[in-house]
Amino acid sequence: MSTDQREADRRARFEELARELMDPLRHYLARRTDPATADDVLSDTLLVCWRRLDDVPDNALPWVYGVARNCLANAQRGERRRERLAARISVVAPPDQVTPVPDARDDELLEAMAALRPEDAELLRLWAWERLAPAEIATVLQVSANAASIRLHRARQKLRDELRKIQQVSGHEQSREGSGS
Amino acid sequence: MSDEHDELRARLRAADPASSLPRPDPDRVARLLEDTMSHPDTPDAAADSARQRSPLTWLAAAAAVVIIAGVGVFAVMNRAQDTGSPAAGPEPTSSTGAPSTTELRAPGAGATSGRCLPPSAEVLEKADVAFDGTVEEIEGDLVTLRATRWYAGSPTDLVTVRGPSEDLQALLAAVDFQDGGRYLVAASTDGRVMVCGFSAEHSPRLERLYGQAFGP
Numbered sequence: 001m002s003t004d005q006r007e008a009d010r011r012a013r014f015e016e017l018a019r020e021l022m023d024p025l026r027h028y029l030a031r032r033t034d035p036a037t038a039d040d041v042l043s044d045t046l047l048v049c050w051r052r053l054d055d056v057p058d059n060a061l062p063w064v065y066g067v068a069r070n071c072l073a074n075a076q077r078g079e080r081r082r083e084r085l086a087a088r089i090s091v092v093a094p095p096d097q098v099t100p101v102p103d104a105r106d107d108e109l110l111e112a113m114a115a116l117r118p119e120d121a122e123l124l125r126l127w128a129w130e131r132l133a134p135a136e137i138a139t140v141l142q143v144s145a146n147a148a149s150i151r152l153h154r155a156r157q158k159l160r161d162e163l164r165k166i167q168q169v170s171g172h173e174q175s176r177e178g179s180g181s
Numbered sequence: 182m183s184d185e186h187d188e189l190r191a192r193l194r195a196a197d198p199a200s201s202l203p204r205p206d207p208d209r210v211a212r213l214l215e216d217t218m219s220h221p222d223t224p225d226a227a228a229d230s231a232r233q234r235s236p237l238t239w240l241a242a243a244a245a246v247v248i249i250a251g252v253g254v255f256a257v258m259n260r261a262q263d264t265g266s267p268a269a270g271p272e273p274t275s276s277t278g279a280p281s282t283t284e285l286r287a288p289g290a291g292a293t294s295g296r297c298l299p300p301s302a303e304v305l306e307k308a309d310v311a312f313d314g315t316v317e318e319i320e321g322d323l324v325t326l327r328a329t330r331w332y333a334g335s336p337t338d339l340v341t342v343r344g345p346s347e348d349l350q351a352l353l354a355a356v357d358f359q360d361g362g363r364y365l366v367a368a369s370t371d372g373r374v375m376v377c378g379f380s381a382e383h384s385p386r387l388e389r390l391y392g393q394a395f396g397p
Contacts, residue, residue, distance in 0.1 A: 011218055018214050022205065030199040046217045051359055106196045128193035156189060 014050050021049070021064050024130070028068055031129055037075055044071040062132060062139035069140060108170065112162035120155035127152055280338035283310065283328075285374055300378040302393035308367040308375060310334035311395060313383065316362050324358055326366070332395035333367075340366070342374065365391055 025045060029038035045068040049056060057063050113121050126137045138148035194200075305311070311333040314326035324342040358364070363383040367375045374380055381387055 014218060015214055018217070019210070022210060026205065027199040027202055030202050031197065043213060043217065046213065047220055048359075050217050050220070051362070055360075106192065109192055109196050124193060128190045129197050129199070156186065159189065 010053060014053055017049065017053070017056065017060060018046055021060060024061055025064065025068055028065055028130060029072065031125065033072060033076070037072075037079070041068060041071045041075050044075070059136070059139075062136035065126070065130065065132075065140040066142060108163060108166045111166055112159055115162045116155065116158055120151070120158055123148070123152050123155045124159060127156075282339040282341055283334070283337045285340060285342040285368060300387075300390060302390055305367060305375075305379055305390060305394035308333055308379070308394070310368040311366070311391060312336075312340065313363070313365050313388075313391070314340060316358050316360055316364065319358060319360055326364065329363075332391050367391075 025042060026038070029041055032038075033041065045064065048067045048071065049064060113124070116124070123137060123141075126132045126140055127134075132140065134149040134152050135145040137152065138145040141148060143151075311331070312326075312328040313330040313332070314328040316324060317327045317339070318325040322343055326340045326342070328337065328340055364381065365383050365387050366380040368380075378387075
């Protein structure tokens, strides 16, 4: 095969892959960062995929989420550094937690997720939002399938515990004292 | 049990902040893919220096330089300071079995601040070690490059960069060291790998800079 042909082949392969991954990737990033960073990290991630096209496994998505995760962490490291340098930047407060919207938003869930360790919350996001199986979560997080499975199990349990706690506090303010008896 | 899971998962899904993400503009997607595939640092594009590049790709390259500059991970060269070493330079063992190696190291996280000027030949020519090489292996806290051309320093077959995993990971992510990738790497006289755009994946532009600094 000529070099031109190989190049054309490679490009076709990448385009197919990228178009297939584009939507899940955009969602993955939109769930985890602001739109501008999401755009940057999307192109970083695609670039890594292009360079490492031969390494991309058949079930590409979890692997690509793993790449996006690293690229995002990298972008956020840079972001934190800029924040330290610029004395005061005000972007920190997520508006979700301040303005209560009566319906549509599950505040108890958001609160419970926020109370979890970040690793546990991320496991649950990968499970529920990216709809990954434990073995796929393992690929993203670069841990063993067994470990992912156990951690997911525990994370679900912790989320349920947190939800229960929140419900006790918010739903039964008056009867809190009597709840044990 | 699984009902309980389903319920929890459904509740989480209902809170998915990206559930109403608008579809991307197809033109933008096409441009993004084209930019990715014509990135100046990809091996194929690097081989073809005459290829037309859009301003966006250069912008992406500039952004990459900024990232590298920002991370500013330094690697300390062992060989010059290593008191056990018989010679100042790396020991080439060319005629015998084992390949000769220059060792570089990524030190602690203290070295991550600082600002960078655009890379210039004037600064680069002071480098003690400068080479063109291909990443042969990334394993744990060690990156091994096979040097294909030496601009400065005593030539060895291999160069290793070793460091505590976190610093090395930062370096890996910033320079985007990939298995099989080709890089231009320089280290200054005080034994640090020069980042700030001096050490990066091979590109025609960076190669020109090395040519200016050390002669073709």
